[in-house]
Amino acid sequence: MEDEVRSFGLKVPLLDLQAQYASIRGDVLAAMTRVCDTQQFILGPEVEQLEGELGSALGVRAAIGVSSGTDALLVAMMALGIGPGDEVITPTFSFFATAGCVSRLGARPVFVDVDPDTLMIDAAAVRAALSPRTRAIVPVHLFGLCADMDPILEAARPGGVAVVEDAAQALGATYKGRAAGALGTVACFSFFPSKNLGAYGDAGVVTTEDEALARRVRLLRMHGAEPKYHHREVGGNFRLDALQAAVLRVKLPHLARWNEQRRANAARYRLLFERFGLLDRVRLPAEPPGRTHIYHQYVVRVPNRDAVRQHLATRQVGTDVYYPVPFHRQECFASLAHPADAFPHADAAAAEVLALPIYPELTADQQEHVVRSIGEALA
Ligand SMILES: *Cc1c(COP(=O)(O)O)cnc(C)c1O
Numbered sequence: 001m002e003d004e005v006r007s008f009g010l011k012v013p014l015l016d017l018q019a020q021y022a023s024i025r026g027d028v029l030a031a032m033t034r035v036c037d038t039q040q041f042i043l044g045p046e047v048e049q050l051e052g053e054l055g056s057a058l059g060v061r062a063a064i065g066v067s068s069g070t071d072a073l074l075v076a077m078m079a080l081g082i083g084p085g086d087e088v089i090t091p092t093f094s095f096f097a098t099a100g101c102v103s104r105l106g107a108r109p110v111f112v113d114v115d116p117d118t119l120m121i122d123a124a125a126v127r128a129a130l131s132p133r134t135r136a137i138v139p140v141h142l143f144g145l146c147a148d149m150d151p152i153l154e155a156a157r158p159g160g161v162a163v164v165e166d167a168a169q170a171l172g173a174t175y176k177g178r179a180a181g182a183l184g185t186v187a188c189f190s191f192f193p194s195k196n197l198g199a200y201g202d203a204g205v206v207t208t209e210d211e212a213l214a215r216r217v218r219l220l221r222m223h224g225a226e227p228k229y230h231h232r233e234v235g236g237n238f239r240l241d242a243l244q245a246a247v248l249r250v251k252l253p254h255l256a257r258w259n260e261q262r263r264a265n266a267a268r269y270r271l272l273f274e275r276f277g278l279l280d281r282v283r284l285p286a287e288p289p290g291r292t293h294i295y296h297q298y299v300v301r302v303p304n305r306d307a308v309r310q311h312l313a314t315r316q317v318g319t320d321v322y323y324p325v326p327f328h329r330q331e332c333f334a335s336l337a338h339p340a341d342a343f344p345h346a347d348a349a350a351a352e353v354l355a356l357p358i359y360p361e362l363t364a365d366q367q368e369h370v371v372r373s374i375g376e377a378l379a
Contacts, residue, residue: 012357012366014318015194019361020258024250028200031246038242046245051205053252058179060187060207062214065240066221069168069190070097072204074104075238076186077136079216080162082107086135088164091121092326093346094140098166099327107135109336111328113343115148118286119299119353122345123151130155136162141170141180143285143322144196144262144296149175149183164188168204169296171197172259176290181207186217191248196262196296197255203244261360262295268364269298269356272371281378283352297322298358302378305352311377317370320355 021028035046047065055063066072082088084106090099092111102109112125121139137156139147149163156163163184167173170180171189181187191203206217219226224235266285273279283301287293299322302308309319326346328338341347356370 010366010369011316012318012362012370014320014355014357015359016361017193017198019359024254027250028247031250032243035242035246041242042239044242046242046249047240050240050245050249050252053249054205055207057252058181058207060179060182061209061211062207062217064206064214064217064221065245066204066206066217066238067240068202069188069192069195069204070101071236071238072168072188072190072206073097073101073138073164073166075217075220075236076164076188076206076208077101077105077107078220078235079213080136080164080186082135085133087131087133088136088138089126089129089134090138090166090327091140091142091346092328092343093119093323093349094142094166094327095168095323096327096330097168098138098140099333102138103332108133109327109333110134111326111333111336111338111343113345114349116345116348118145118148118288119143119345119349120145120147121152123148123155126152127155130159130161132159134159134161136164136185138164138166139184140166140168141173143299144169144173144294145285145287146170146173146175146180146183146291148288153184162186167207168192169195170294171195172255172292173294174292182209185210186213191244196259196294197248197251199244200247201241201244203240203248205240258360259294262298262358263293265358265360265362265367266293266295266298268367269358269371272368276371276375278371278375278378282374295358297355299353299355301349301352302354302374303352304378305354308374308377309354312370312373315369315373315376317373318357321353322355323353324350326350 086107099109165184165187168190173180186208191199220235221238224233
């Protein structure tokens, strides 16, 4: 009874950016003022300094600031020379950009199923999907957990196939002690405002150890011009702007602590689901040994997901579904003609996944309210 009184009237949004903003507002406004005072808005010293700071944080030679996570994927694949006639292997269960970029370059996305426990790309399925046309594999570090990279890298090596990490959700995640973004041929991050490190608009970065590839990304980011007005190849405008870089530089030093808070919240959810006796009905996110999950999203699996979600809404608990429709069921990919039952694990996940609030400032009372409300829905 006392518990119910405590949670009465509690609101738990899926994400609350205001709390974080309040804690860094002075520094953010000062940084934005600094940029405005220079009137230099495109690339320039702020972007270069951010690139240096991200490169050393991740332990990679090159970090190239770009206009979004989607553009990071696009320009990385352009730099690898991917185009018509090529195949690129992606998991069928991810955010749309992972596969959309492949199609935009005229290449063919080849979907594979995910591991039923981690929801990450399945290495055995990748091996089965390799063909002489395969030019790249795109493991996605979904929700902030690294894909199992060693078997993917092993599968890629003999054919000289590139491994493009979609690390959009995984800044700060590690795999066997190494950072997401330092594991493949090239990696792509997003700073979309809701990501663990969020800009105040669109932004992204490409990271790589390969200096030649980094040079190509830099060139393509500026319409392939070198020197200016002399175009060796067709690139695009994939530049990061200085205001976003300045905001990101304020936030980057806090990221490790924010990620730790997300991890602590995840640990607390585990205790709460146990305490409420729900572990037989709610499947919690896996955290395999050797990988640090940074919980960009806290995604559980529940039966009757849509009904649970509706009940949570009545209890003022914000949730979302990442992702309700796998790539092989998207209308725009219908011409790729996959058999309806080709990807059972992704289909099962799409029907059951539910993202719960996990942002760093979430309180213990709010988490208890979330878990109690799920218990009500499943009773
Ligand atoms: C967010 C995201 C992207 C795209 O990033 P944008 O900055 O929104 O363009 C790509 N892949 C995954 C897995 C993402 O979560």
